[in-house]
Amino acid sequence: MTQDVAAVPAVAAQDTVAGAAATPGREQPFAALGLTADEYARIAAILGRRPTDAELAIYSVMWSEHCSYKSSRKHLRQFAEKAPATDVLLAGIGQNAGVVDVGQGYAVTFKIESHNHPSYVEPFQGAATGVGGIVRDILAMGARPVAVMDALRFGPAAAADTRRVLPGVVRGISFYGNCLGLPNIGGELAFDPCYAGNPLVNALCVGVLRHSDLKLAAATGPGNRVILFGSRTGPDGIGGASVLASASFGGAGEGAKRPSVQVGDPFMEKLLIECCLELYQAGLVVGIQDLGAAGVACATTELAAGGGTGMRVRLDSVPLRDASLGPAEILMSESQERMMAIVEPDDVAAFLAICRKWDVLATVIGEVTDTGRLEMTWHGEQVVDIPPGSAADSGPVYDRPVSRPASQEALTAAGPERLLLPSTGADLRADLMLLLGSPDGGDKTWVTEQYDRYVRGDTVLAMPHDAGLLRIDEETGLGVALATDGNGRYCQLDPYAGTQLALAEAYRNVAVTGARPLAVTNCLNFGSPEDPAVMWQFTEAVRGLADGCLQLGIPVTGGNVSFYNQTGGTPIQPTPVVGVLGVHDDVRRRVGSGFTADGASIVLLGETRAEFGGSLWAWLRHGHLGGRPPAVDLEAERALAALLAAAAARGLIQAAHDLSDGGLALALAEACLSGGTGCVVRPPADAATFLFSESAARAIVAVRPEATDDLAAASEHEGVPMAVIGRTGGPALEVTGLFSVPLAELGTAYRAALPELFS
Amino acid sequence: MTARIGVVTFPGSLDDRDACRAVQRAGAQPVELWHDEASLHGVDAVVLPGGFSYGDYLRCGAIARFAPVMGQLVEAAGRGLPVLGICNGFQILCEAHLLPGALARNAGLHFVTRDITIKIENDTSAWTRQYQRGQDIRVVLKSGEGAYMADPQTLARLEANGQVLARYASGNPNGSQRDIAGVVSEAGNVAGLMPHPEHAIDELTGPSADGLGFFASVLQAVAIP
Numbered sequence: 001m002t003q004d005v006a007a008v009p010a011v012a013a014q015d016t017v018a019g020a021a022a023t024p025g026r027e028q029p030f031a032a033l034g035l036t037a038d039e040y041a042r043i044a045a046i047l048g049r050r051p052t053d054a055e056l057a058i059y060s061v062m063w064s065e066h067c068s069y070k071s072s073r074k075h076l077r078q079f080a081e082k083a084p085a086t087d088v089l090l091a092g093i094g095q096n097a098g099v100v101d102v103g104q105g106y107a108v109t110f111k112i113e114s115h116n117h118p119s120y121v122e123p124f125q126g127a128a129t130g131v132g133g134i135v136r137d138i139l140a141m142g143a144r145p146v147a148v149m150d151a152l153r154f155g156p157a158a159a160a161d162t163r164r165v166l167p168g169v170v171r172g173i174s175f176y177g178n179c180l181g182l183p184n185i186g187g188e189l190a191f192d193p194c195y196a197g198n199p200l201v202n203a204l205c206v207g208v209l210r211h212s213d214l215k216l217a218a219a220t221g222p223g224n225r226v227i228l229f230g231s232r233t234g235p236d237g238i239g240g241a242s243v244l245a246s247a248s249f250g251g252a253g254e255g256a257k258r259p260s261v262q263v264g265d266p267f268m269e270k271l272l273i274e275c276c277l278e279l280y281q282a283g284l285v286v287g288i289q290d291l292g293a294a295g296v297a298c299a300t301t302e303l304a305a306g307g308g309t310g311m312r313v314r315l316d317s318v319p320l321r322d323a324s325l326g327p328a329e330i331l332m333s334e335s336q337e338r339m340m341a342i343v344e345p346d347d348v349a350a351f352l353a354i355c356r357k358w359d360v361l362a363t364v365i366g367e368v369t370d371t372g373r374l375e376m377t378w379h380g381e382q383v384v385d386i387p388p389g390s391a392a393d394s395g396p397v398y399d400r401p402v403s404r405p406a407s408q409e410a411l412t413a414a415g416p417e418r419l420l421l422p423s424t425g426a427d428l429r430a431d432l433m434l435l436l437g438s439p440d441g442g443d444k445t446w447v448t449e450q451y452d453r454y455v456r457g458d459t460v461l462a463m464p465h466d467a468g469l470l471r472i473d474e475e476t477g478l479g480v481a482l483a484t485d486g487n488g489r490y491c492q493l494d495p496y497a498g499t500q501l502a503l504a505e506a507y508r509n510v511a512v513t514g515a516r517p518l519a520v521t522n523c524l525n526f527g528s529p530e531d532p533a534v535m536w537q538f539t540e541a542v543r544g545l546a547d548g549c550l551q552l553g554i555p556v557t558g559g560n561v562s563f564y565n566q567t568g569g570t571p572i573q574p575t576p577v578v579g580v581l582g583v584h585d586d587v588r589r590r591v592g593s594g595f596t597a598d599g600a601s602i603v604l605l606g607e608t609r610a611e612f613g614g615s616l617w618a619w620l621r622h623g624h625l626g627g628r629p630p631a632v633d634l635e636a637e638r639a640l641a642a643l644l645a646a647a648a649a650r651g652l653i654q655a656a657h658d659l660s661d662g663g664l665a666l667a668l669a670e671a672c673l674s675g676g677t678g679c680v681v682r683p684p685a686d687a688a689t690f691l692f693s694e695s696a697a698r699a700i701v702a703v704r705p706e707a708t709d710d711l712a713a714a715s716e717h718e719g720v721p722m723a724v725i726g727r728t729g730g731p732a733l734e735v736t737g738l739f740s741v742p743l744a745e746l747g748t749a750y751r752a753a754l755p756e757l758f759s
Numbered sequence: 760m761t762a763r764i765g766v767v768t769f770p771g772s773l774d775d776r777d778a779c780r781a782v783q784r785a786g787a788q789p790v791e792l793w794h795d796e797a798s799l800h801g802v803d804a805v806v807l808p809g810g811f812s813y814g815d816y817l818r819c820g821a822i823a824r825f826a827p828v829m830g831q832l833v834e835a836a837g838r839g840l841p842v843l844g845i846c847n848g849f850q851i852l853c854e855a856h857l858l859p860g861a862l863a864r865n866a867g868l869h870f871v872t873r874d875i876t877i878k879i880e881n882d883t884s885a886w887t888r889q890y891q892r893g894q895d896i897r898v899v900l901k902s903g904e905g906a907y908m909a910d911p912q913t914l915a916r917l918e919a920n921g922q923v924l925a926r927y928a929s930g931n932p933n934g935s936q937r938d939i940a941g942v943v944s945e946a947g948n949v950a951g952l953m954p955h956p957e958h959a960i961d962e963l964t965g966p967s968a969d970g971l972g973f974f975a976s977v978l979q980a981v982a983i984p
Binding site: 175178180448449458459460 | 774777780809810867870871960964
């Protein structure tokens with residue numbers, strides 16, 4: 001197997017610390033490992049000598065873009081600097097995942113992470129291990145993982161390569177998540193040519209814990225043992241973080257990257273979850289870290305740095321799947337389903353016994369020291385001796401050049417005003433059917449029915465509702481709602497506003513279920529940070545998200561940056577994916593998105609303006625992307641969310657559905673189809689704007705006629721514009737005086753696109 | 760005395776917690792049974808829950824049938840102990856030859872999660888006596904290898920003996936022969952069901968509460984007269 005890792009230069013096992021001091025001039029392959037000459041010089045300055053090959057391996061992965069956030073770190077500080085005053089955060093940015101107090105002694109931890117590049121190279125394993133990785137992040141916080149979601153973006157649905165990538169990705173998520181026993185409760189699926197050579201696979205996991213169960217990644221207590229447990233270490237994914245996740249796909253060298261994708265074993269991960277939870281329950285864990293990107297190198301440096309201690313590790317005691325691996329390869333391996341725990345000496349026997357019960361291999365590989373050094377030996381010889389913080393925390397930070405691209409002016413100028421709006425009933429109907437029958441606007445069941453949404457028995461809402469809703473406490477009905485949103489078209493037009501619109505949509509999606517938005521996670525998918533135009537998009541997006549969260553009063557708890565999403569010199573549309581978590585006081589009063597009963601009044605909340613810039617209608621009908629995205633009004637979003645929460649708590653509304661891509665037209669069609677009930681709405685003079693504009697801060701709700709006055713009073717109280725636009729019932733979606741589509745025809749069109757392309 | 764119903768956890772079992780909840784909702788006391796322990800702890804009935812026992816890497820249920828707990832289970836089933844295998848549990852019961860036939864990969868090859876309707880065909884078994892023959896119930900199907908297969912003689916025998924427990928009634932989702940969703944042993948105590956009644960015990964978290972009838976039925980079956 002070792003010949004498969006030929007991309008990484010062979011490492012001599014005998015390059016010891018003493019040897020490195022004695023041979024200062026020896027040439028080392030730092031560039032092949034993704035380090036610059038400056039960075040290499042800096043390592044030598046830290047150590048006072050050249051690094052050993054094993055040390056070089058550690059720095060190369062820890063200082064990679066993927067692990068060190070060296071291009072983004074300067075900007076990400078805004079999330080802390082602009083954080084709203086809050087008392088809900090129990091652990092924040094910098095931990096494996098943020099932890100939020102949701103009341104009644106419960107805390108929730110959630111995070112979203114990208115696995116874009118591996119999923120393009122090997123869709124099935126790339127997506128599967130993306131789920132596995134984020135689940136271990138949540139597990140490492142001391143929480144039981146309780147659900148997953150995924151936000152997916154691909155090239156044009158009809159493109160040949162999409163037929164290779166999409167089914168593989170979906171099968172990978174389905175395989176891994178289903179075998180783990182985690183319900184998949186929602187996510188996104190979108191298509192655009194910009195993702196053709198660079199799909200986005202972002203996986204989210206949420207976990208639940210009691211406050212007292214919170215675990216941190218810190219190796220404290222000199223003398224405590226370091227235990228590696230889970231799968232054996234093999235040659236998979238060596239250098240994945242430095243080589244794969246920190247460079248763009250070019251024409252050459254892709255073959256060499258192929259073996260950098262890891263292989264997942266969800267059965268082992270399921271055992272690892274149950275094993276960890278039993279270890280936590282027994283109080284046997286002082287500190288814990290999952291092994292993801294950069295494997296043992298990352299876990300040891302971060303644990304030692306987190307504890308402010310030192311650590312001594314015998315690398316030759318790491319159980320291997322391939323006996324030929326040397327120290328550098330062991331350090332860099334990204335073999336899945338592994339964890340590292342810090343355990344008191346007296347607890348080691350009990351720890352190992354629980355691992356045996358779950359058939360999980362566990363090995364003491366070292367101990368915590370008070371030296372402030374991370375020391376590693378290989379068959380008795382010292383191969384690593386570094387200050388752990390220098391690898392984990394004080395990597396290089398770059399202030400990359402930022403430049404608004406000249407093309408932005410022209411893009412903004414080419415607005416949608418010149419586009420011909422439909423006006424006749426036939427044209428309006430045709431446009432609705434176009435949106436509804438498209439892979440973007442149509443039914444996603446072909447994907448979502450491959451996921452188990454029922455396991456664990458606490459899923460209250462999942463697809464096709466606006467947000468996933470989970471019950472946490474069976475007695476009290478306490479629950480959490482989660483939604484992720486992103487819109488590359490909006491962000492291409494204006495990354496600041498576009499990111500706030502993604503935040504606003506996720507916030508709104510959580511609110512329509514009746515939940516109160518509480519906290520934010522994000523996965524920032526961008527092109528190369530070495531391109532000043534991409535850096536401009538990135539800085540605008542971060543500023544937009546930080547400002548937006550401050551204004552909405554919900555903190556960013558953590559997140560992930562994925563750079564180098566581009567094909568050759570062409571970056572993807574800037575695609576920040578924003579996840580919002582909300583708390584639901586009583587899930588028994590949840591509000592679904594479908595019209596389920598005849599005779600309800602349909603109420604449009606919020607204000608509709610003629611806003612078609614970046615809209616699904618402009619893109620699908622005219623292939624147009626230009627102008628301004630819809631206006632952002634976060635105060636209006638906040639008022640709308642407050643109204644929806646109050647209305648749900650008082651039982652005023654039967655259904656609520658947010659308005660986003662495809663505007664009111666698509667929202668009405670979805671509400672009719674998911675609830676199996678038709679509707680009749682009366683359009684104003686400008687029917688095209690009424691139906692297809694994507695103005696933000698809007699939702700439709702279905703209200704029993706006798707509750708309409710109460711809702712009106714509540715709307716007035718919150719300052720939310722409201723209009724009764726129609727009524728549920730009948731065999732069709734009817735827009736009075738213009739057109740009508742029988743539900744059967746609507747459903748056939750809605751459900752056609754994905755099965756036709758992928759079955 | 761409350762009936763005690765065992766729920767076996769194999770490594771890789773996933774719906775064990777849901778099965779326990781369903782047992783509890785039906786009014787019985789759930790007893791957690793561990794795959795590695797031979798004892799059934801004197802339970803009145805056993806549920807083998809869904810999941811991917813041992814990762815299902817060889818063939819679904821093929822390894823689980825050799826688990827220590829299965830020895831006593833097979834013996835007790837022979838003496839009339841009610842046993843219900845759901846999804847992976849059904850696969851295990853087929854592998855253990857407590858039920859005839861086998862479960863093959865879905866006709867569409869994909870894993871399918873869907874709210875479906877099944878028609879109860881046998882209303883006298885230990886697990887279905889609270890339903891009416893011909894009754895339609897709403898439950899959840901979620902499986903990748905759920906296509907029920909048996910040779911023609913076996914199928915004929917199942918039909919003749921009334922051993923078809925339930926059939927898919929809202930379209931055949933996986934290519935099962937004769938739309939078979941579940942079967943029961945000749946004695947009526949060992950049942951296998953591909954769909955999940957334990958996910959249909961409450962309209963808040965499932966498509967209906969129709970699935971509770973399986974658990975209520977066994978309570979009635981084991982009640983001391």
